[in-house]
Amino acid sequence: MADETRLDFASVQAVITASGVNAHGAELHGVLTGLICAGFSFDDHDYMAMINDLFNNGEGLPKDLKDVVKQMFGEVWQDLLDESYRFQLLLPDDDETIVERGHALGVWVQGFNLGFGLQQKNNPVLSDDVKEVLTDFAEIANLSDDVEEDEETEQAYYEIAEYARMSALLCFSELGTPPSEPEDPQQPKTLH
DSSP states (O other): OOOTTSOOHHHHHHHHHHHTOOOOHHHHHHHHHHHHHTTOOTTOOTHHHHHHHHHHTTSOOOHHHHHHHHHHHHHHHHHHHOTTOOOOOOOOOTTSOHHHHHHHHHHHHHHHHHHHHHHHTTOOOOOHHHHHHHHHHHHHHTSOSOOOOSHHHHHHHHHHHHHHHHHHHHHHHHHOOOOOOOOOTTSOOOOO
8 A cells, every 4th residue: 555645756746847946856855855965964964955955956946845845855855864775766657658758757866966075075085886877877877868669669668667767776885874863861972
C-alpha cells in the first residue's frame, strides 16, 4: 500500500505550476538529493536559500511550494537513510510518454550534479567511483529528447533510472553525513 502523504511527481509539479515558479519537480528533487549526497548536513537549513536562489531569483518561495520543498528534503533524507534502499527518483509515472519521462530523468541528473557541486565546491577530493557517477550523470543530462516510443527505449530508460538511483545511494554512502543521534540524558556518557 502506498503512503498517501508522500510526495509524487504529479502533485509536486502541480504545486510548482500553481506557484508560478519556473522549475521542474524532478530537477528540484535532484538538487536536494545532490546536496544531501555530497555531505549537506541534516541540521543545516540553508538549503532553502539555495533553492530560492536557483529557482526563484533569490526571492522566497510561495508558502505551498516552500512546504513541498521542506517535505521533499525530509523525504530524501529518510529514504537515503533507509536500510531497505527505499530511495527513488521523483519522476513522472509510467503512464506519461517516454519523451516526458526521459526529459525528467535528464533534468533530475542535471539537478543532482548542480546540488552536488554546490555542496562539494570547496572539497574537490572525490573517489574515482563518485567522479565516474558525476561524469555519467552529465552525459545522461545531454541525451536527446528525440526518442522512439518502443520497448528498447523503455528498457534503456529503466536501466538508466536504476543506475541513477543506485549511484545516488553510492554517493551518499561515501560522502553523506547522517544526522547525529540526539544524546539521551538518561544514559551515562562513555569516554573512549
